Amino acid sequence: MVEAGHKPRRAPTEREILDAALGLLDTGGRPAASIRRIAAAVGVAPTTVYTFFPDRTAVECALIERLLGAVRIGGGGSWREAVEAIALDLRQRLVAHPGVVPLLLSGPLDGPHAQRIADCLLELLGASGLDPRSAARASYALMVFVLGAIALETFDAPRAMIGRAGPDRYLWGLRRMLDGVEAEAKLH
Template sequence: MARAASGGGDPARTLALLWDLDPPSPRGPRQRLRPAQVGDAAVALADAQGLDAVTVRAVAAQLGVAPMTLYTYVPGRDELLDLMVDLVHREELPALRGGWRERAEQVARERLDRARRHPWLLEVATRRRPPLGPGTIGTYERELVALDGAGLSDVERDLVVVLLGDVADGAARGGTAAGAQDADWWAASGPLLERVLDPARYPRAVRVGAAAGAEQGAAYDPGRALAFALDRVLDGVAALVAGRPPA
């Protein structure tokens, strides 16, 4: 599948697909799959091989049907992408715990974990025209619930949810960029970097980079980056609502 943004399909067909509103007619040809099964197969392919591996032919092969048959279940590639995004947001999550700040941290970490399980999500831009299926709506509701009692207005609550998502996505992108070969890269590059990085010329870069790497055990730790950013963001939210009654 070529790189694409979510929300590119026909809105009516997409919503009918996501909410499974058009069950097969009993008088038509008998269908043995549901849209979610098609989407699950596509998600499994994307998780294992990346988004570009998700083609009609590959998904059909996973399901044991002819490629053209797949269009009986999913109208097109854009709608399939929306379905994939929505399905990964339907995964079961533990109950929210603690006060609003702890709950906000929980949903941000859930977003980071989701991106780690499904790295292709970071390639899909969904904010302008999100899928609006039961998964994405349910996730949005959960994130809003997490901020109950914080004293935020409805508009502020939405903005904080967006901010938490941006922070989590940024941490996830950094972790994806580091990759599984990060340690091997540093081991191979370290001797050369020691030769070219002159502490007299780059005193702060050498000192701070060495301290951060020693503390984190790597050049970048997405979990640690998220924890630091969340503390700063939620301190700001707490200052914004200080003295307000709970909302």
């Protein structure tokens, strides 16, 4: 029963719950994004969050997929330019939300958007001239570099300093990796 003068609260959306979780992750890291705190940030009881997600792990997986789903792939240009564009877009999104970085590093990236990026990288690396096995190895090495470099940039850095150095060091390392891919492709 609703008290006189009070409107019933509308049910939150999945997007609102994920927005709240992302905000908590960004400001307080993984410990801050408990189901209770997410619910409080949205202004609902924890059981309401459970109607959307069975547990905190599901919230975290949904955040990862939402972030990866926003990464732009398939731009024009050479295979190198396309790989750089993906890597730069991913860096930009993760630097903006450093609380998601530990989530990416804590488990397999096996959701549909992660798979979309992996498939695109394999296709682009195949276009470089690598055979399928070498393209798979190069894709793995690139993702290790990309996620590792982003983790080093965001971990233990004061929030005000994250991303301030710009992508120059990141691009330098990425381009050396791509130089290696080109050299390997010439051997095939």
